[in-house]
Amino acid sequence: MVIMNYKAGQLANRLFYFSHFISNSIEYNYKLINPSFDEYNKFFTSTSINEFGNLDISISLTNNTTIDTLIRKSINVLHKVAFPPLKNAFGYRFHDIKEYDDRSDLEKYNDRSICFDMNDADFVESAKNKVVFIDGWLYRDFKNFSKHSPALREIFTPLPEYMDQVQEIINKCKTLGDTIVGVHLRRGDFKDFNNGKWYYEDETYYKKMLEVEQELAAKGRRCVFLMCSNEKINKNNFKGLPIVNESRHYIVDLYVLSQCDYLIGPPSTYSMWASFYGEVPLYHINDPKKQITLSDFEVITQG
16 A cells, blocks of 8 residues: 655646556555645545545545544654654555655656656565555656556546536637647746746747747648636737637636647646646747747657
């Protein structure tokens, strides 16, 4: 059994993180419990009712969220104070990968060589035979993530009330163009993250949108831009472009992006999840000076 007692950032980070563990647990047939997904349980078909079909997965330790929180805090305290010999005793194990997480080069965080491979024989044996409390961010099972991607998409399908809103927005977009380009304007915490490298002003997004519009127009396609951001968007900065933008719940934003034909935005797990879920080609703006071509887009398949 594996108990996920580590909160890995915000929504999209948690989705990918949980998905890697789900994929690993399906492949090796061990029980998985993730009480750390608690803020987002209510949005998805499986987690909202804690029902995962024939999979041995749960999002709670008990039937009481208060007790779950106390248990999680107690586990964290034990992990910190326990002497090394007591972290891997009979029947249980504290497993952490801080030696991976402590690496400072954030731009290489998708590099498999610096992630902990959950197919590691020792980890799998512990997961199948002990109660394993995990701690760390860079747990990854890229191979089985791809293999079990249909199950992941089913588990993390939002409730109908959100998907109905997604469809309404997509229908609106289709009245304005035949190709929907989702634009993720990531602001907020990106102003400080990685020294603000991927925090772009409207001028940068506008230029990239023009490049995509020209690429599609050359193929006889008329695009419309569906814009999503964690800050208010000034439409006046995008004059001349057909855009759809309004205030929406962040779950609706994420999954409406997943229903577009193309996606552009700064490097972010948010747009990566949209690309994975909807199998939508994505272009991450790493270098604002590089001109976009349609051949630069690719679907995220492994998180």
